[in-house]
Amino acid sequence: MKVAIVGMGKIGLPIAAQLLRRGFEVIGCDVNKGVVRQLNEGKVHIIEPGIENVLKNAIKKNKFHATTETTSAVKNCKVAIIIVPLIVNKNKKPDFSAVDAATISVARGIQKGALVIYETTLPVGTTRNRLLPMLAKHSGLSAPQFSVAFSPERVYSGRILQDLRAYPKIVGGVDKKSTNAISGFYKKVFGAGNVIAVKNSETAEFTKLAGMTYRDVNIALANEFAKFAELSGIDYAEAAKAENTNPFSHLLLPGIGVGGHCAPVYPYFLIENAKKLGLSLKIPKIARDINDSMSGYALSKLKSAIGALKNKKVLLLGLAYREDVKETAFATSLLLIEQLRRAGAKVYVNDPYYTNGEIAKFNAIPASLDKLPEIDAAILVSFHRQYKKLNLKALKNAGTLAFIDGRNAFDSAKVEKAGMKYIGMGK
Ligand SMILES: NC(=O)c1ccc[n+]([C@@H]2O[C@H](COP(=O)([O-])OP(=O)(O)OC[C@H]3O[C@@H](n4cnc5c(N)ncnc54)[C@H](O)[C@@H]3O)[C@@H](O)[C@H]2O)c1
CATH class of the missing domain: 3.40.50.720 (NAD(P)-binding Rossmann-like Domain)
Known part of the structure; x- marks a missing residue:
């Protein structure tokens, strides 16, 4: 199964490594050309143990490449994981610009049956009320034709690979079908006992x-x-x-x-x-x-x-x-x-x-x-x-x-x- 990870930063790259270790094929998407170039050369630009060897091996076996072309990458993938930053501005209000831009790029590439997962921490209601309509509008598909869920990333920098395996993955979809499909995906990544499906x-x-x-x-x-x-x-x-x-x-x-x-x-x-x-x-x-x-x-x-x-x-x-x-x-x-x-x-x-x-x-x-x-x-x-x-x-x-x-x-x-x-x- 091919997975596009959108945002190849301190969290996105370790997630890519975890998926590669579990035999998935990964396309790393990022708007930063320098990051994309380095990753394609097998160079890790973050401080996180255990990533470089996995990345180099995957590149050798044609299981990983990075790109700035998120939409084309998503067209070729069953799953898209969005893990770009979302912080507050000077007035302490959320600044959605990166997550909105990533959503539009993903939407333009998603095909019927795709799984779209948000791991970026979001205010309550954002997945359903802000991002789902954006995905539908820019993909031309309606919600039941693809699945959408939020799954928080709870790792601690410096020990991310360890945490990814240790903490259960919490998953909540915009509907039951999404929760089931995306929980099923994470069970393949982390093991059946390591996924907690919540109500929504x-x-x-x-x-x-x-x-x-x-x-x-x-x-x-x-x-x-x-x-x-x-x-x-x-x-x-x-x-x-x-x-x-x-x-x-x-x-x-x-x-x-x-x-x-x-x-x-x-x-x-x-x-x-x-x-x-x-x-x-x-x-x-x-x-x-x-x-x-x-x-x-x-x-x-x-x-x-x-x-x-x-x-x-x-x-x-x-x-x-x-x-x-x-x-x-x-x-x-x-x-x-x-x-x-x-x-x-x-x-x-x-x-x-x-x-x-x-x-x-x-x-x-x-x-x-x-x-x-x-x-x-x-x-x-x-x-x-x-x-x-x-x-x-x-x-x-x-x-x-x-x-x-x-x-x-x-x-x-x-x-x-x-x-x-x-x-x-x-x-
Ligand atoms: N860093 C942590 O300790 C931590 C822990 C738990 C959860 N998180 C979550 O992960 C999110 C990302 O954190 P991070 O530390 O990986 O950030 P980061 O800044 O290290 O990486 C984010 C990457 O996303 C890329 N990006 C921005 N907009 C994009 C777009 N439209 N399309 C494609 N790529 C885009 C950036 O170029 C950057 O490489 C946080 O906002 C938070 O929600 C982070």
Whole structure:
């Protein structure tokens, strides 16, 4: 069976690899000519283990090629999986431009009996009310002649192939026939026991939004508890670990901020959905605000430790929104750069996944750990694996007075022993 995957990014490419491993033929579709060219040369442009060999073997056996011609690709495939980005704009409203464009390209190619699957996270109702009519209009077919479902992608970058096999695939169609046909396809990919068919596409869309919002809200709660713990002389992480031995407790850890194109985005999908129903969802919005305020909170602690930030040199360890990814969407580093610059500080950034040129585009000065500039403070923003052996002595020797451990990754005693003030979250 031939499958077209539309969007060959951090998620689309690993999905392609999983399908290739299961013997499917895959056409990777992307609007980015550079990505298409690299993939056709067997080069992987994302940071994800386990992909390159699968891709190279598949190219050799003529089981994979990439193209910018989505419509022609879809004409030759039974299945089309759409996994392009959908985030919110400055006004926190969903920006459907990529998913709409992908839908139109797919629609122009679909044949009778085709299966169209959305894996891009969508606001509730989008598959049925926005995308299904678009598919029908641009294909000239009517809904029962092809199947459409939403199936959320729940993987975590850095271990995607592992997650794809571990987590059951949730599927909800726009009608029963679609749910059955698309569940049947996923059973071939992931095994019969690994597919959960839910009642409809709305239920499937809601699962992902609810899951991410749950996580964001619980991180916000941990952030508030962390502030309480600090004022009470309690180590929050110690308390949470002890309490989590109760099976009813799932206390998460606090941090300097929540980034990426999931947690900072999907609560707003839900908030918008609710507004249209005349409902105001309060907790998700409060949680978003709390999590976005953590970078400012951390800087206020830095100010208490080393004085006004004007003319201070501050090094951010990590530009990416979290460890071991190359992605800056809604990253905490961006909030920190903006706030530090506004306070008159000079901002340096080190991130092993970015070139100096890439870092410079974010209004920061690239810094090498091998030849550190003179700095007054360092902030751990993303705990990349390269930072596990961070040379604390070298940081101290560069002039660092205070070290903000934004990810609760370092032993406070070791940091203090190296001669820096340790500023933790919830400690
Ligand atoms: N990255 C994650 O951790 C993650 C986790 C779970 C779910 N998701 C879902 O996956 C979606 C995609 O995320 P990603 O990280 O793969 O994004 P990405 O930016 O890495 O890749 C998206 C790709 O889609 C391509 N594209 C954009 N418009 C297109 C179009 N009209 N036709 C064809 N290709 C097009 C882009 O060129 C890009 O290569 C997210 O919006 C989210 O819904 C992501």
